[in-house]
Amino acid sequence: MSAIAAILLVLATAMxxxxxAYRLALWLAAPVPLSIPTMPAPLTRGxxxxxxxREMLLFHSLFRADKPLWAASxxxxxxxxxxxxxxxxxxxxxxxxxxxxxxxxxxxxxxxMMAGLLFLLARRLLVPRVRMVTRTGDVxxxxxxxxxxxxxxxxxxxxxxxxxxxxxxxTSIWRAAxxxxxPDPTFLLHLLLAILLLAIVPFSKLLHAxxxxxxxxxxxxxGSRRYRRPARWARTLAGGGQ
Amino acid sequence: xxxxxxxxxxxxxxLAAPPALVPGAMxxxxxxxxxxxxxxxxxxxxxxVPDWERRAVEKLxxxxxxxxALRVFLDSCVKCGACADKCHFxxxxxxxxxxPVARQDLLRALYRRHFTVAGRMLGRHVGARDMDEALLxxxxxxxxxxxxxxxxxxFCPFGIDTAEISMAAREIMxxxxxxxxxxxxxxxxxxxxxxxxxxxxxxxxxxLEGLEEDVLEQSGAAVKFPLDVHGADxxxxxxxxxxxxxxxxxxxxxxxxxxxxxGISWTLSSHASEAANFALFIGSYxxxxxxxxRIRQAAIDLGVKRxxxxxxxxxxxxxxxxxxxxxxxxxFLDPAYPVPQHIVEVTHELIRRGGIVLxxxxxxxxxxxxxxxxxxxxxxxxxxxPGGQFVxxxxxxxxxxxxxxxxxxxxxxDRTFCCGGGGGLLTDDLLELxxxxxxxxxxxxxxxxxxxxxxxxxxxxAICKTQFAKVLPAYGFPMEMVxxxxxxxxxxxxxx
Ligand code: SF4
Ligand code: SF4
Numbered sequence: 001m002s003a004i005a006a007i008l009l010v011l012a013t014a015m016x017x018x019x020x021a022y023r024l025a026l027w028l029a030a031p032v033p034l035s036i037p038t039m040p041a042p043l044t045r046g047x048x049x050x051x052x053x054r055e056m057l058l059f060h061s062l063f064r065a066d067k068p069l070w071a072a073s074x075x076x077x078x079x080x081x082x083x084x085x086x087x088x089x090x091x092x093x094x095x096x097x098x099x100x101x102x103x104x105x106x107x108x109x110x111x112x113m114m115a116g117l118l119f120l121l122a123r124r125l126l127v128p129r130v131r132m133v134t135r136t137g138d139v140x141x142x143x144x145x146x147x148x149x150x151x152x153x154x155x156x157x158x159x160x161x162x163x164x165x166x167x168x169x170x171t172s173i174w175r176a177a178x179x180x181x182x183p184d185p186t187f188l189l190h191l192l193l194a195i196l197l198l199a200i201v202p203f204s205k206l207l208h209a210x211x212x213x214x215x216x217x218x219x220x221x222x223g224s225r226r227y228r229r230p231a232r233w234a235r236t237l238a239g240g241g242q
Numbered sequence: 243x244x245x246x247x248x249x250x251x252x253x254x255x256x257l258a259a260p261p262a263l264v265p266g267a268m269x270x271x272x273x274x275x276x277x278x279x280x281x282x283x284x285x286x287x288x289x290x291v292p293d294w295e296r297r298a299v300e301k302l303x304x305x306x307x308x309x310x311a312l313r314v315f316l317d318s319c320v321k322c323g324a325c326a327d328k329c330h331f332x333x334x335x336x337x338x339x340x341x342p343v344a345r346q347d348l349l350r351a352l353y354r355r356h357f358t359v360a361g362r363m364l365g366r367h368v369g370a371r372d373m374d375e376a377l378l379x380x381x382x383x384x385x386x387x388x389x390x391x392x393x394x395x396x397f398c399p400f401g402i403d404t405a406e407i408s409m410a411a412r413e414i415m416x417x418x419x420x421x422x423x424x425x426x427x428x429x430x431x432x433x434x435x436x437x438x439x440x441x442x443x444x445x446x447x448x449x450l451e452g453l454e455e456d457v458l459e460q461s462g463a464a465v466k467f468p469l470d471v472h473g474a475d476x477x478x479x480x481x482x483x484x485x486x487x488x489x490x491x492x493x494x495x496x497x498x499x500x501x502x503x504x505g506i507s508w509t510l511s512s513h514a515s516e517a518a519n520f521a522l523f524i525g526s527y528x529x530x531x532x533x534x535x536r537i538r539q540a541a542i543d544l545g546v547k548r549x550x551x552x553x554x555x556x557x558x559x560x561x562x563x564x565x566x567x568x569x570x571x572x573x574f575l576d577p578a579y580p581v582p583q584h585i586v587e588v589t590h591e592l593i594r595r596g597g598i599v600l601x602x603x604x605x606x607x608x609x610x611x612x613x614x615x616x617x618x619x620x621x622x623x624x625x626x627x628p629g630g631q632f633v634x635x636x637x638x639x640x641x642x643x644x645x646x647x648x649x650x651x652x653x654x655x656d657r658t659f660c661c662g663g664g665g666g667l668l669t670d671d672l673l674e675l676x677x678x679x680x681x682x683x684x685x686x687x688x689x690x691x692x693x694x695x696x697x698x699x700x701x702x703x704a705i706c707k708t709q710f711a712k713v714l715p716a717y718g719f720p721m722e723m724v725x726x727x728x729x730x731x732x733x734x735x736x737x738x
Contacts, residue, residue, distance in 0.1 A: 023317070030310040033527060035563045036403065038395050039620050040628035040656065055399065064657075065324035065397035073322070073399075128263050130323040132338045133347060136367035137360070138321050203360045204368075208400055211318025216311045217401035222623055224563045225580045228570050233308055237531050 002169060005191060006178040012199040019202025020210065027214050033231035035224035038217040048221040055212055072119035079113025082106050083152070090167050107156060114149045117142060141204060144197060151190035161187040246674035248681065248716055251688050260327035264336035271675045273386050273667070276421035283430035284529060287419035294418040295373040299356050301417040302349075305410050306357065308527075312410050315402045316353045319346060325394040325404070330659045331387050334678035339384045342394035342404040348380055349411045378420070385411040386422060387675055389667055390523065390556075391616035391660035405665070409525025412666075416524055424669040425520045432533055437482035437516035443469075446512055449485050457495055463737040465495075465502040467510070470544065474509035476501065477541050479517045479561075479582070480552025481704035489726045490707055493553050496728025499735050500589050504597045508550070511540035517557035518704065523666030530560065534568040547576035550583045553726060555615035555703030556664060558584055562622035586702065587624050589731055590634045593641050600734040602644045609645040610730065611696045612636055613683065613710075614658035615703035629655070635727055639700055642734040647694045653686040661701075663709030676709060677716045684717040691719070700727045 042048050054060045059077075063070045086106025089095040121142045124134050155161045162182040172179040181188070200206065213219065278288025291297050306313050326341040327333065338344055351371035354361030361370035371377055390405035415421065431440040441449075450467035457465045468474060478501075484494040501508045514536040521529030541549055549572075551561045561582045566572065572581040580587075592598045612635060624630040632655045640646045653659050662679030690696040701707050701724055710724035 027310055027313055027317075030307055030313050032310045033308065034567060036311060036406070036621070038392060038401055038403065038656070039623060039631065043628060055401075059399055061397055061401065062322075062324055062399040065328065065399075069322060069324060124321075127323070129260065129326045129338065129341060130321070132263060133321050133323060133326070133341065133343050135321075135369045137364065137369070203358070205318070205320045208318045208320045211314050212400050214310065214314045215318065215401040216314070217395050217403050222628060224566055225582075226566075228567045230567050231308070234527060234531070234567075237528060 001183070002178045002181045005169070005181055005188075005195075006173045008192070008195050009173060012195040015199045016201055023202050023207060024210060024214075027210075031231035031233070032216045032220070033229070033234055035220060035222075035227075035229060036216050037220040037222055039222060041220065041222035043222055045221050048219050052213060052215075052219050055218055068119075069123065072116045072123070074116070075112045076116030076120060079109040079111075079116060082109030083113055090163070091170050093171065110149065110153050110156065114146070114153065117146050117149060121146065137204065141200075141206070144193060148190060148193045148197060151186050151193065154186045155184070155190060159184060159186050246677050246716075248677050251681070251685050251717060261333060261336040263338045265338055267337040268331075268335045268340065268387060268675065268678075269337070269383060271387060271672060272383050273669055274423040274671050275382075276423040276426040280423060280426040280430055281416065281419060281421040283433065284416070284421075284426055284526075286416045286421055286426070290419045294378075294420075297418050298373050298378075298414050299352065301414045302352060302410070303357070305413060306353075309406070309410070311403065311406050315346070315400075315406060316350050317358075318400045319343060319350070319402055320399075322399065325398050325402070328394050328397050329388075329404075330391070330393070330662060330682045331389075331675070331679045334662070334681040335387075335675070337387075339380070340387055342398075342402075345384055345388055346402065346404055346407045348377070348384060349407050351377065378415075381411050381415060382420060385415070386667065386672070389616070389660045389662065389665035389679065391664055392620040393616065393657070393660065396620060396656050408665075409523070411525075412523070413525035416526070422524070422666060424671075425523050425666040428518075428520050429524070429529055429533070432516055432518075432520070432536075436513055436536060438518050438520070439482045439485070441482060441485065441515065443512035446485065446510075446515055450510070453491070453495065453498075457498070461499075461737055463499075463502065465498050465737075467494075467498055468508060469510050470512050471507075471509035472543075473545050474507045475546060476506055476508035476548045476550050477514070477537075477544060477546040478508050478510055478550050478552060478585070479514055479537055479540075479557075480510070480585075481517045481554040481557060482515060483704040483708060484552055485515075487704070487708060488711065489722075489724060489729055490553075490704055492729035492732060493707075493726025494728075496726065496730070496732030496735075497552060497585050499732045499737060500585075500592065500598060500728070503735055503737055504592050506588075509544060509546070511544060513543065514540035517551050517554045517561070519557060519560040520666060522556055522560055530564065531568050534560070534565055537565070538569040541572075541575065548579045548583060549575065549581055550585055550588055552585050553702040553704065553728060555617035555705060557704075559617040559621040584624050585728065586634050586638055589728070590625070590638050593638065599736045600641045600731065601736055602642065602734060604734045605643040605730060608643050608698050608730075609647060609694065609696050610639055610643045610698045610700055610725075611647050611649055611687070611690050612639055612654075612727075613649075613661065613699050613701045613706060613724075614654055614656075615701065615706050616658060616660045616664060618702060619658045620656050632656075635700075635702055639727060639730060642730040647690050647696050649686040649690050653682065659683045659686070661703070661706040661709040662713065664703075664705050668705050668709060673712075677713050680709065680713040680717070684713070684719075687719070688717075697723070698725050699723055700725050700730060702727045
């Protein structure tokens with residue numbers, strides 16, 4: 001049991017890393033042959049980086065687009081971030097003071113994340129224009145996240161799991177014989193689904209996270225009258241300027 | 243006047259809520275297909291190539307290797323729908339395929355099917371589709387219902403720009419021999435003659451002479467419209483519509499008066515007698531590059547020191563954002579000026595330092611609003627600071643007219659609505675679409691007309707001007723309402 005779980009976890013992590021590396025390699029191999037930031041754009045690289053940061057942390061464009069969607073999305077992503085942070089204590093040997101301190105916040109964040117997800121799912125199924133562009137895969141990702149969240153909350157509040165055993169397992173993955181996992185079904189489900197999520201990131205729309213960083217409309221500064229940027233493939237064109 | 247009568251504009255002032263979905267509402271709207279000669283003139287196959295399904299996939303693969311934006315955009319959409327109600331064509335038609343995300347998905351379907359693991363394994367569950375006649379027809383229909391205005395990209399949390407997607411789709415269609423008549427025919431004319439109209443040098447010279455006489459008669463000033471003058475300081479590159487269309491030509495007269503009064507020597511070029519670069523619309527870098535080379539050549543041949551662009555939205559995008567890359571470096575021009583400059587930048591600076599004087603009373607009785615052209619607003623800049631493309635034109639208008647009013651903030655600056663005619667759609671075979679697509683702008687205009695007595699709407703784009711002249715009457719406004727920005731300047735400027 002523990003051995004299987006350990007293998008799956010390592011495998012999923014490897015898929016995540018390799019899949020992401022491959023995807024990023026494809027992205028980076030392709031040039032951005034023209035200057036296409038959505039204007040107005042910052043004039044400097046630093047400014048453009050700030051713009052991406054603002055999008056990443058505050059979802060600035062989404063805020064301008066749709067306030068309820070922004071709120072739900074924020075609740076989910078922020079909740080998830082805090083929950084993940086809280087999970088650190090299952091892998092670090094001696095949790096630092098701040099990690100201990102945020103535990104209650106982390107529990108609250110679990111609920112926030114679930115509320116956000118439920119809103120997103122309801123919106124996806126109930127708003128006709130969103131439903132129209134929804135495919136099975138879009139619902140599946142939400143259901144997967146909801147299932148991970150639910151099983152997590154159940155282990156936190158109802159069917160407590162032997163945390164120390166979990167910790168022992170996670171820190172012993174790399175050994176030939178990983179230590180015993182607690183045999184609680186809810187917990188095992190939680191772990192299994194989380195493993196699945198890790199594995200599908202590079203092959204699904206979860207790529208939107210790195211996508212934001214590499215999106216030329218957001219990360220390019222506005223400097224086209226000052227800089228030229230002919231792509232290698234464009235330099236073969238006849239005429240001046242290449 | 244038109245084949246299509248739009249339903250009346252809403253009474254309420256607020257912008258209308260997203261429309262109800264009407265699947266297939268615009269499935270019948272398709273522009274004329276290019277004739278073989280139009281395609282071949284650009285080096286595209288004249289007719290549908292035999293193994294077009296395979297060729298389409300192959301071309302998509304090539305484009306993916308050429309553009310990171312395309313890859314990232316195709317990979318990153320989460321189907322959140324934040325963009326869905328932001329497109330003027332969706333608002334105006336209710337056709338769900340006009341939601342930007344749905345439009346992207348038409349290309350993404352093929353991408354998923356052939357270039358992603360999930361699409362190969364899960365097929366339609368993740369939106370993957372094979373290339374077939376049905377998909378191709380949807381492409382032709384709905385990628386020609388996008389004006390590439392980028393409004394959706396402003397609101398997308400990842401900046402996904404549907405304009406890039408529809409350019410890629412049109413490029414693929416050209417590669418398999420399914421071109422659009424309007425754009426391809428025009429690009430051919432530019433390659434052959436130098437402008438969209440196919441106006442040869444003698445006719446152009448004639449037109450400009452006529453303008454000199456008109457202006458002399460009206461204002462008593464000997465304002466020149468120089469053509470191919472070697473050694474002039476400024477090469478003015480302007481959309482060819484400025485030579486004859488209304489209200490465009492009044493804008494051209496305005497530029498001429500500004501140069502005249504400021505004592506700037508300038509010239510037009512018969513070789514580069516066109517600012518427009520429709521190759522942008524079909525997504526072809528090669529065609530865009532070829533057209534841009536005409537400007538470089540003209541600047542070298544005429545030995546000018548500066549390049550200034552007239553009022554045209556997409557032309558200014560290509561000029562501001564791409565020209566340096568496409569046809570630079572410009573090290574042979576005067577480094578004291580940015581290359582290129584917009585005529586509004588020139589006029590703004592002259593007003594600021596007193597190089598020209600405007601008299602608002604000459605425009606008495608006009609209350610003017612300003613339509614931010616999408617390509618100027620969301621794809622370029624004017625002046626030194628971000629957002630100058632919003633500030634400079636407004637300041638110039640305010641200097642020229644007694645009363646200025648802005649439209650609803652959801653419809654100005656980077657949230658401006660497209661006129662409904664950009665992106666290669668300004669053709670009569672798409673008139674119904676153009677009228678419907680203009681609806682959000684017309685709604686916002688109605689508000690300021692009724693509440694603040696707006697009499698005129700100034701524009702700085704040849705396509706916007708033509709489009710508004712056509713669609714204003716459909717919504718019950720006089721077509722003379724749309725004016726060129728430099729028409730107002732030309733009216734207000736003190737000559738002599
Ligand atoms: S670029 Fe403009 S026309 Fe095209 S989908 Fe986006 S909003 Fe609509
Ligand atoms: S806003 Fe962006 S991510 Fe959301 S559906 Fe539209 S294109 Fe996709």
